[in-house]
Amino acid sequence: MRRRRSPDEPDEASEASEAGEAKDTGHRPSRRAALLGGSGLLGAVGLAGGFAAGQAVADDSDEGHPTVFDLYGTHQPGISTPVQDRLHFAAFDVTTASRDELIEMLREWTKAAERLMHGDSAGPVGPTSGDYRMPPDDTGEAIGLPPSRLTLTFGFGPSLFTDEEGVDRFDLAGRRPTMLAPLPHFPEDALDPERSNGDLCVQACADDPQVAVHAIRNLARIGFGTVRMRWSQLGFGKTSSTTTGEETPRNLFGFKDGTMNITADEDAELDEHVWVSPEDDPGADWLAGGSYLAVRRINMRIETWDRQPLGAQEEFIGRTKGGGAPLSGGKEHSQPDFDMEGSTGPVMPQDSHVRLVHPSHNGGARILRRGYNFVDGSSALGDLDAGLFFLAYVRDPDRQFIPMQNAMAKSDAMMEYLKFTGSALFAIPPGARKGEYIGQALFT
Numbered sequence: 470m471r472r473r474r475s476p477d478e479p480d481e482a483s484e485a486s487e488a489g490e491a492k493d494t495g496h497r498p499s500r501r502a503a504l505l506g507g508s509g510l511l512g513a514v515g516l517a518g519g520f521a522a523g524q525a526v527a528d529d530s531d532e533g534h535p536t537v538f539d540l541y542g543t544h545q546p547g548i549s550t551p552v553q554d555r556l557h558f559a560a561f562d563v564t565t566a567s568r569d570e571l572i573e574m575l576r577e578w579t580k581a582a583e584r585l586m587h588g589d590s591a592g593p594v595g596p597t598s599g600d601y602r603m604p605p606d607d608t609g610e611a612i613g614l615p616p617s618r619l620t621l622t623f624g625f626g627p628s629l630f631t632d633e634e635g636v637d638r639f640d641l642a643g644r645r646p647t648m649l650a651p652l653p654h655f656p657e658d659a660l661d662p663e664r665s666n667g668d669l670c671v672q673a674c675a676d677d678p679q680v681a682v683h684a685i686r687n688l689a690r691i692g693f694g695t696v697r698m699r700w701s702q703l704g705f706g707k708t709s710s711t712t713t714g715e716e717t718p719r720n721l722f723g724f725k726d727g728t729m730n731i732t733a734d735e736d737a738e739l740d741e742h743v744w745v746s747p748e749d750d751p752g753a754d755w756l757a758g759g760s761y762l763a764v765r766r767i768n769m770r771i772e773t774w775d776r777q778p779l780g781a782q783e784e785f786i787g788r789t790k791g792g793g794a795p796l797s798g799g800k801e802h803s804q805p806d807f808d809m810e811g812s813t814g815p816v817m818p819q820d821s822h823v824r825l826v827h828p829s830h831n832g833g834a835r836i837l838r839r840g841y842n843f844v845d846g847s848s849a850l851g852d853l854d855a856g857l858f859f860l861a862y863v864r865d866p867d868r869q870f871i872p873m874q875n876a877m878a879k880s881d882a883m884m885e886y887l888k889f890t891g892s893a894l895f896a897i898p899p900g901a902r903k904g905e906y907i908g909q910a911l912f913t
């Protein structure tokens with residue numbers, strides 16, 4: 470039984486801010502209208518286009534929330550743009566040996582991604598009006614659904630550059646970023662190879678799960694013969710936020726998660742910790758403006774966790790369960806005081822999660838988290854196969870993510886309740902310009 474902390478602090482009122490959200494009003498575009506041949510949405514996108522990174526191109530006029538994001542921009546959408554509530558993440562292996570076929574598929578994916586994010590069908594004909602002798606160019610399950618703030622974010626895994634046998638299938642080995650290597654095996658990893666790695670990844674985030682699934686399904690359909698889905702993961706209930714105007718969401722341990730995340734309005738922090746700069750890796754200049762994505766599928770032993778006293782749970786995390794304040798006091802967004810002593814040791818325990826991952830114990834490193842809860846059924850013993858699908862965008866995985874994950878694996882009291890079952894690292898190319906395909910600079 471661990472130490473019991475002093476009484477809880479009151480919840481902090483969120484500081485309202487509209488950071489990361491576009492302000493102009495537009496109409497609410499509908500996929501149905503687009504499928505009926507409406508050009509209104511595309512017109513709206515064209516008019517509102519040209520937003521900087523984090524491009525929202527249409528707003529819900531009632532609530533001021535962006536409903537449509539633009540695929541094109543300095544950075545890909547789905548990183549610093551506001552986090553949606555649902556995820557479908559997929560990793561693919563390339564099955565063709567042809568570089569040209571791979572490029573052609575990326576072109577097709579880019580065109581489809583633009584359409585899908587606008588709430589349009591994946592192909593120009595649509596699910597129900599094509600040639601009866603041909604498969605439709607859209608699968609149809611999103612008919613009538615709005616764009617739902619869909620973002621599609623594409624990445625390249627280390628094996629795209631040099632495969633597991635060391636073969637340079639696509640003449641890309643010379644352009645592999647030095648930091649793009651398979652993540653090391655961390656202490657306590659229990660990885661399932663069928664939930665790890667991949668040549669390519671696509672992160673689909675949306676407010677409606679059917680929209681996210683529809684997008685991944687159609688990209689897989691378009692890629693048939695060129696790529697094969699290696700694994701995929703559904704997520705719900707975002708466990709982080711990139712905006713400051715909303716209540717911090719909670720993970721399946723019941724704690725607020727994302728309090729100290731990097732937010733969309735922190736331009737200097739994004740430049741320092743998220744976006745790759747042209748000087749970072751001169752041999753991989755195509756990645757400038759992009760990022761790296763660390764992926765970890767983390768099973769949470771929630772049945773065991775649920776039997777721990779509240780005081781112990783709070784000490785594992787280092788924050789209160791109610792308001793999310795540091796155990797050293799203050800409000801949710803107060804900085805923890807790691808030097809504050811309690812009757813039996815530091816008030817923020819040495820093995821508490823937030824102490825171990827805090828920038829002050831990691832050489833100043835911060836990461837942009839964008840993870841989701843998951844529940845994938847239950848085991849024969851009646852335990853939920855549940856956890857956190859952890860997604861973190863970083864500028865330098867060797868300096869930011871790997872030491873943090875090592876510190877956690879070595880010393881974090883929470884580790885007793887975690888099992889890491891999937892792992893991957895991807896290079897996330899910068900945003901494409903209109904007329905380009907995603908990742909084009911890598912191939913030119």
Ligand SMILES: C=CC1=C(C)c2cc3[nH]c(cc4nc(cc5[nH]c(cc1n2)c(C)c5CCC(=O)O)C(CCC(=O)O)=C4C)c(C)c3C=C
Pocket residue numbers: 720722724725726727728729730765767769786788822823826827828835836856857859870873874877887
């Ligand atoms: C290697 C990086 C991290 C992993 C893996 C990770 C897993 C993980 N985290 C929680 C719950 C919380 N994490 C919180 C904060 C937090 N976590 C990381 C990194 C990893 N977490 C960072 C960098 C931070 C922010 C630290 C800071 O700057 O103060 C919190 C507190 C609230 C918050 O700030 O978000 C919680 C709660 C779980 C349950 C988990 C694995 C399942």
Ligand SMILES: [Fe+2]
Pocket residue numbers: 822826
């Ligand atoms: Fe964490």
